[in-house]
Amino acid sequence: MIKRRLFSASLLAAPFARPAFAQTWQPSGPIKMIVAYPAGGPTDVIARIVAADISGPLGQQVVVENISGGAGAIGTRTVAKAKPDGQTITFGNNQTHGNNMFMLKEPGYDAVKDFAPLAGAGAFEHVFVVRNDLPAKNIQDVIALAKAKPGELNYGSTGIGSGSHLSTELFMARTGTKMTHVPYRGASPLVQDLVGGRIDLSNSTLPSVLAQIKSGQIRAVALGSPKRNPHLPEVATLEEQGVKGANAASWAAFFAPAGTPQPILDRLSAEILKSLKKPETIEKIDKLGFTVEPRDPAQFKPYQAQEIATWVQIAKDAGIQPGE
Known part of the structure; x- marks a missing residue:
């Protein structure tokens, strides 16, 4: 009878074992947070804000490492193949963990199967910006220039399959315009060339x-969002300027390699979500123009699936074939 009671008690206690273990897991050394873009871009800056904030609670430094190239696939592939022990994670987006699945012939990873989401962070709004000496004060001026000389205007993006690429292709499909695509390895080199007048425009985050x-240094001519942004209240939206059905936003989220033990995922997720909900973290990120909307893994998984479907449709509407 005594043995039976002890056995029953152990069964009752079992459900509480995982959360207790999750609270006691500690990283064995510094954690690498891979960013698949060059340093200085918005994805990199947000990653560094969160990395610095969660280092204390985790008891180890969280170090951001930039591995750019391949439309974000090189750095993301590195994380997909990393040991699933919580020591390597990534801050990715709709390109690295969505669009690359249908835009690249061989990204070298599966954006869904090879990763476990830790937390959705929110989304980047898009804004059309032009070099200062381009004779365009609004988006209709851009359309007129593009139609007058098809293919002569060039637009920069943060890589093939990025939000800035697909959203501009969608814009051209909606407006009947043709511009030349110039892909970059990230936002920093793109912005440098735009400021320097080496490209004409970009639909950037x-x-x-x-x-x-x-x-x-550059001029904003339209926001690709449903309403105006408080950071740029004077800039009208695409819809206000007569362009319908061309809005797009790029999401961002934290991931660990698939196969990482659940207690480790729970701990990392909890610390990242705590950081994203702190007023001081929100204030720092909001100043960048990023909309913080924390989602836990259970909320993020269906959101990611829906977003992938949305971007597949955007590519289809823009006439871009998967694998192109």
Whole structure:
């Protein structure tokens, strides 16, 4: 009878074992947070804000490492193949963990099967920006220039399959225009060339160009969002300027390699979500023009699936074939 009671008690206690273990897991050394883009871009900056904030609670430094190239596939592939022990994670986005699945012939990983989501962070709004000496004060001016000389205007993006690429292709499909695509390895080199007048325009994420807009180095002509942004209240949306069905936003999220033990995922997820909900973290990220919307893994999984379906449709509407 006594043995039976002890056995029953152990069964009752079992469900509580995992959360207890999750709280006691400690990383064995510094954690690498891979960013698949060059340093200085918005994805990199947000990753560094969160990495610095969670280092204390985790008891180890979280170090951001930039591995750019291949439309974000090189760095992301590195994480997919990393040991699933919680020591290597990544801050990715709709390109690395969505669009590459249907835009690259061989990305070298499966954006869904090879990763476990830790937390959704939110989304980047897109804004059309032009070099200062381009004779365009609004988006209709851009359309007129593009139609006058098809293919002569060139637009920069953060790589094939990025949000800035597909959203601009969608814009061209909606407006009947043709421009030449110039892909970059990330936001920083793109912005440098735009400021330097080496490319004409870009449909960039707001955080990557907000400082340059405010300093007068480049000019914003339209927001690709349903409503105006408080950081740029004077800039009208695409819809306000007569362009319908061309809005797009790029999400971002934290991931660990698939196969990482659940207690480790739970601990990392909890610390990242705590950071994303802190007023001071939100304030720092909001200044960049990024909309913080934390999602736990259970909320993020269906959101990611829906977003992938949305971007597949955007590529289809823009006439881009998968694998192109």
